[in-house]
Amino acid sequence: MPSTFAKVPQSNRSLRKALLLAAAVILGTLGATAVAHTQENQNAAPQAATPLSGPGATQAPANAEVHVMHVQGKVYMLVGAGGNITVQAGDDGVLLVDTGLAPMSQKVLAAVRSISDKPIRYIINTHVHADHTGGNEVIAKAGETIAGGNVVGDIGASAGNQATVIAFQAVLDRMSAPTGQTPAAPQGAWPTDTYTTHEKKLYFNDEPIEIIHEPNAHTDGDSIVFFHKSDVVSTGDIFVTTTYPIIDMQRGGSINGLIAGLNHIIELTTPKAMQEGGTMVIPGHGRLCDQSDVKFYQEMVTIIRDRVQKMISKGMTLDQVKAARPTLDYDPRYGADTGFWTTDKFVDAVYNSLSQKQ
Amino acid sequence: MRSRTGIIGLGVAIVALSFLALAATPANAQDDPSGEWSPRFHEDWEERIPGPEIGDYLGLPINDADRHRGDAWDATLIEIPENQCRAHGADYAWRGPSGIRIWKQVDLATQKLVAYHIYTSAYNESRIIYMDGRPHPPDYAPHSWLGFSTGEFVGDTLTVTTDHLKENWVRRNGIARSDKATFTEHFLRHGNYLTVAVVVYDPVYLTEPFIRTTDFVLDEHQQIAPWPCEPVDEVDRPEGVVPNHFPGTNPFLNEFPAKYGVPPEAARGGAETMYPEYRKKMKTMQRLPRPEKKKPAEQ
Numbered sequence: 001m002p003s004t005f006a007k008v009p010q011s012n013r014s015l016r017k018a019l020l021l022a023a024a025v026i027l028g029t030l031g032a033t034a035v036a037h038t039q040e041n042q043n044a045a046p047q048a049a050t051p052l053s054g055p056g057a058t059q060a061p062a063n064a065e066v067h068v069m070h071v072q073g074k075v076y077m078l079v080g081a082g083g084n085i086t087v088q089a090g091d092d093g094v095l096l097v098d099t100g101l102a103p104m105s106q107k108v109l110a111a112v113r114s115i116s117d118k119p120i121r122y123i124i125n126t127h128v129h130a131d132h133t134g135g136n137e138v139i140a141k142a143g144e145t146i147a148g149g150n151v152v153g154d155i156g157a158s159a160g161n162q163a164t165v166i167a168f169q170a171v172l173d174r175m176s177a178p179t180g181q182t183p184a185a186p187q188g189a190w191p192t193d194t195y196t197t198h199e200k201k202l203y204f205n206d207e208p209i210e211i212i213h214e215p216n217a218h219t220d221g222d223s224i225v226f227f228h229k230s231d232v233v234s235t236g237d238i239f240v241t242t243t244y245p246i247i248d249m250q251r252g253g254s255i256n257g258l259i260a261g262l263n264h265i266i267e268l269t270t271p272k273a274m275q276e277g278g279t280m281v282i283p284g285h286g287r288l289c290d291q292s293d294v295k296f297y298q299e300m301v302t303i304i305r306d307r308v309q310k311m312i313s314k315g316m317t318l319d320q321v322k323a324a325r326p327t328l329d330y331d332p333r334y335g336a337d338t339g340f341w342t343t344d345k346f347v348d349a350v351y352n353s354l355s356q357k358q
Numbered sequence: 359m360r361s362r363t364g365i366i367g368l369g370v371a372i373v374a375l376s377f378l379a380l381a382a383t384p385a386n387a388q389d390d391p392s393g394e395w396s397p398r399f400h401e402d403w404e405e406r407i408p409g410p411e412i413g414d415y416l417g418l419p420i421n422d423a424d425r426h427r428g429d430a431w432d433a434t435l436i437e438i439p440e441n442q443c444r445a446h447g448a449d450y451a452w453r454g455p456s457g458i459r460i461w462k463q464v465d466l467a468t469q470k471l472v473a474y475h476i477y478t479s480a481y482n483e484s485r486i487i488y489m490d491g492r493p494h495p496p497d498y499a500p501h502s503w504l505g506f507s508t509g510e511f512v513g514d515t516l517t518v519t520t521d522h523l524k525e526n527w528v529r530r531n532g533i534a535r536s537d538k539a540t541f542t543e544h545f546l547r548h549g550n551y552l553t554v555a556v557v558v559y560d561p562v563y564l565t566e567p568f569i570r571t572t573d574f575v576l577d578e579h580q581q582i583a584p585w586p587c588e589p590v591d592e593v594d595r596p597e598g599v600v601p602n603h604f605p606g607t608n609p610f611l612n613e614f615p616a617k618y619g620v621p622p623e624a625a626r627g628g629a630e631t632m633y634p635e636y637r638k639k640m641k642t643m644q645r646l647p648r649p650e651k652k653k654p655a656e657q
Binding site: 067069077079259260262263266267271273274275276277280286287288289290291292293295296298299302303306307310324326328329330331332333 | 421422423424426427430435440441443444445481482483496497498499500501502503524525536537538561562563587589597598599600602604605
């Protein structure tokens with residue numbers, strides 16, 4: 001078992017370069033408007049992704065490292081592979097929430113092996129973006145499903161040859177394509193077990209696991225994952241500590257859905273004492289958190305939403321709203337003038353999301 | 359002659375004894391802050407105990423973003439159950455209504471100092487200052503109200519560096535200190551008096567380091583009571599509501615400058631307002647009319 005902090009972080013600069021390279025490559029698989037972002041202080045993601053082509057497709061970010069941190073119970077957090085990865089390990093095997101960028105797959109596997117040598121049984125995708133699903137194909141193939149009974153019927157005869165990849169149905173819809181058309185991601189990366197209801201439950205490693213759909217939040221396919229005994233929630237990109245929330249409206253995201261998701265995370269979590277500790281929260285990007293960190297973030301996002309909503313109600317145009325700077329008090333913490341997800345784009349998304357007819 | 363020799367001999371002996379006494383002094387004779395310390399509230403009483411006035415940002419080296427956070431802040435935010443038991447950050451905790459207990463932890467085999475422990479009665483805060491040279495955690499480790507602290511003696515003074523903090527107050531009227539902040543503390547002991555000087559560095563909300571001291575008196579008979587906190591639903595609100603003032607609509611911001619005769623411009627704070635020479639500038643600024651004092655019958 002690894003120590004609490006298994007690896008010492010190396011140069012932020014080299015990590016940033018590596019992750020940006022990987023992000024640029026992988027974003028191409030989901031099209032030029034795909035949404036992804038990197039770790040703390042790494043907002044300078046590519047302005048526009050290039051199509052996946054040439055040697056860049058397989059070029060691994062050699063300098064990036066994956067760090068392992070024990071969260072509590074049977075749950076660990078892997079940092080540095082793109083989006084944060086959650087690992088739950090025990091006698092039944094290994095379960096991952098998200099798989100990071102594709103070029104980081106081998107390093108993710110090595111990190112998983114430093115935690116457990118048991119088979120990888122499940123991967124749960126919190127949403128479609130490539131910094132969370134990029135490693136699906138390689139990592140799923142490294143695992144195996146206990147097949148038989150209706151499991152084979154559900155996920156096919158080759159079910160036992162790889163880990164089961166669980167996601168909300170919209171994730172599969174967006175990664176795949178009708179016959180004859182080019183899918184956004186290779187078939188080996190697609191979810192093999194989707195759900196369309198409010199939630200899906202598993203019992204794995206002596207622990208109830210709740211996979212809960214949060215409608216139209218960061219995207220239209222978001223899931224959060226609650227490990228009940230370990231008392232850990234893995235949020236995907238509904239909650240990040242690094243930037244303003246990314247609302248991928250082209251893939252069904254909305255500001256009100258995202259706030260509803262944050263409110264739900266707060267409802268699920270219980271602090272130990274003085275609003276600290278207790279249920280731990282693994283964000284899509286950034287540091288390990290607890291309820292109070294989510295609450296601060298929810299307050300920030302809600303206040304900005306309320307301001308923009310009030311400005312829209314007054315008949316203000318998008319340009320007028322931007323000129324009024326509704327994010328002014330939070331910009332030094334979450335804002336960015338350059339990079340992939342600027343403050344300007346966040347305000348665009350909030351305004352457009354609230355202006356959409358319901 | 360004999361007496362002169364005796365005087366010289368006595369002098370030599372005194373000098374020699376002095377050197378011996380110095381040599382016998384332990385190399386680590388630093389000012390140990392251990393003890394039961396009782397707070398003294400005379401310093402900044404009005405800010406600390408009744409609580410700061412809305413819109414009083416005087417003497418705070420804040421930027422425009424933090425000023426706007428203060429303007430938007432609605433005190434009813436504290437009623438939200440998730441906020442009722444939010445503890446003070448370690449940099450602000452000294453200002454609380456708290457008895458303080460500080461004690462050493464030593465390695466029993468080597469008797470080396472491993473850590474100082476600080477218990478602050480407000481919010482039951484138990485803090486550790488590691489003195490064994492361990493590194494701070496990586497940036498992806500969780501943050502807490504008290505952060506992660508390491509200390510060393512600089513001369514006789516215990517000097518502590520803290521990071522991994524959750525967001526908290528600069529002033530308890532909505533002026534925030536971010537989770538990116540770090541701070542340095544200096545424990546200045548003069549016999550039975552302890553002054554803790556805190557220097558906060560916040561790249562998000564402060565334009566200059568913010569320095570604040572708090573005083574304590576040794577109180578060996580102090581008995582610290584427990585401080586449990588249990589959130590309750592004080593007001594029935596729809597889920598997710600966050601009380602706040604829309605920009606430009608906070609009706610309370612002028613109460614402070616009017617009540618105390620402070621120019622409204624000065625009340626907005628900023629690094630300049632920390633320095634004594636700012637008083638000269640204040641003399642040229644416009645003030646608001648003071649509110650009329652109500653007669654007893656009207657109160």
